Amino acid sequence: MIPSPIITLVTDFGTADPFVGIMKGVMYGINPGARIVDLSHSVPAQDVFCGALILRAAAPYFPRGTIYLGVVDPGVGTSRRPLLIDAEHGFFIGPDNGLLSLALNEHKIRRITNLDDDKYFLNPTSRTFHGRDIFAPVAAHLSLRLSSEGFGSPADDFTKIAWPPVVRADACLEGEIIYIDGFGNLITNIEVKDVYWLASTRLTVSLRNFKLHGLQSSYGSGVGRDLVALINSWGFLEIAKFCGSAHLLSGAKVGERVVVQCDD
Amino acid sequence: MIPSPIITLVTDFGTADPFVGIMKGVMYGINPGARIVDLSHSVPAQDVFCGALILRAAAPYFPRGTIYLGVVDPGVGTSRRPLLIDAEHGFFIGPDNGLLSLALNEHKIRRITNLDDDKYFLNPTSRTFHGRDIFAPVAAHLSLRLSSEGFGSPADDFTKIAWPPVVRADACLEGEIIYIDGFGNLITNIEVKDVYWLASTRLTVSLRNFKLHGLQSSYGSGVGRDLVALINSWGFLEIAKFCGSAHLLSGAKVGERVVVQCDD
């Protein structure tokens, strides 16, 4: 027996309230063989960019055909469209507000479906909890290997979220902090390819008054240093503190400027 | 192969300690095909009403035959009975302190079993962790489709939790806040049927000094307003703030009075 594709969830619902459990109840009711994996339910409320980043970070590590269900949805019940995007690496279901877009960068899109056919919705369909009434039942039916064409009419495009650009100029990169993880590591939008563009191994990373010389290869290389810079497991430049929190030590917040300079 | 019925968990154990994982270990040891869904483990410690409300909110969305396992159990190891309640919509297992009662309202009860037969308990059976030693093994054995009669002697009744009444008087409803969700939405005990009883669409909802005119149909209808009132996804009157927290804005707490008046 071929197991059902995985359905993986990203929401801003938290885990104290039963919203996530209710979505799972709906899905298991439709597909008793559903395999559901929580990615995160602690996206800050209404923080679409954070949810999109988590989807982008996780998608490369799931099997092809995985169903990515995202609900960070301040516009629930308004005119924003509910979408199903069928891409080469998986199916993405959620509101058309940019949440799904970062994980789709550079990937081939096969079909975009506006979820305007209510035959798979819960009935009645609320205007306050589409996670339960639209997205969960669509994901569960899709996990039964229905074709994505059955869920609504084709759409031409979907909302892309703005990605803060890295400025490359004069043997220098200028980026910013885009995410702070639970260890207090400061993750920037500067990617490996940007660092390669500098074509130098003698680098200084600057954040506030901190100057970090060189990129380390592991957190443990930072014993005895205040902060270290390294390329993290998502391929981004990260500022960390060994056995500590770079966030607490530096006070830096999401959006703050980080500069990488060649020392040559 | 027919999959095992879902076992869904509500506790006040949190997820930092391994208590929930231990219960799952016990259940998988008994039924390797168990399907376990977390509803919430963040019920405030010993808050039986909150746990009961979560069970009530979630039960309509799970398949028939689901096993609801609840452990919010300050009286563990005392004379309070451990129960298994076999109802038309599922099996409810937990302490007889009201935790199971709100989800059973208006549903047909088939049998109430006092879990006084220890043959399915872990041995030795502690007096401090019945979740592990009594409720988990009973739920797992039940998920193997054993008859509920094998778990103990029949009981006549179970403890009902007090539900705060909504006062209907003079084209006016008086209720209270019963739950505050992770978004800061203020959920009241006023139900759709109460609002229908008013038989008016021109309503004012009052909380502290806030007067909210009319019921909105979605959170997004609240753009530019301070607070909005709507019927939420559980069928209750809720006071919310679009992309914000009604709880933080109003300072209102569980138990505070909310009034709905006709403006006709």
Added chain:
Amino acid sequence: MIPSPIITLVTDFGTADPFVGIMKGVMYGINPGARIVDLSHSVPAQDVFCGALILRAAAPYFPRGTIYLGVVDPGVGTSRRPLLIDAEHGFFIGPDNGLLSLALNEHKIRRITNLDDDKYFLNPTSRTFHGRDIFAPVAAHLSLRLSSEGFGSPADDFTKIAWPPVVRADACLEGEIIYIDGFGNLITNIEVKDVYWLASTRLTVSLRNFKLHGLQSSYGSGVGRDLVALINSWGFLEIAKFCGSAHLLSGAKVGERVVVQCDD
């Protein structure tokens, strides 16, 4: 069909970031029939002792053959070895920093494998996230019932974590608080066997200025008392407050001294 052995996870990753979900994606990609149970992801950052204690508390309640995957790993990417320990009661995978050791006490070890063969690793293998790149793929392949010999060369020993000793002297036990659970219960290193050694039922437990007379058998025995002492569900002496937090009431912290004296 025999179900896959359970893979159970203990980490300090939290559940807000997608790290745990990513590990699960890797494991389901390798073994679509994997059965994964979360023990805790809220181990305080880099707190190897706490992670080891959680593994010790939980392992007795999982089926034989369970795979215990632990990632509390400040030394990731340095010279510390990644290990697979094949013991009579299960397989233990994680960094060689003591994390796995408390759960292995008194159990027969069959083989210790240094995970130095990269054929099951993700490629490329980062030096910052061995949970994803080494431990998850090894656990998933092991859950397909591969022999542990295929994962690397044999090792002679593994790092044991220091366990704080209980001093037995003069009809008196001196121990300390080793863990504080989510209810605020203060769990000590004093075990049932230590209490038996005292060979008395008239005991006084001392913590700061609190003197607790006798051991109770349940939390509910503490109605009307400030604090109670009891043997908890893990077999340790615990100081608790009925429907309250002994931690908040006493202000006591991990590492503080607790004394048990005979009153005879």
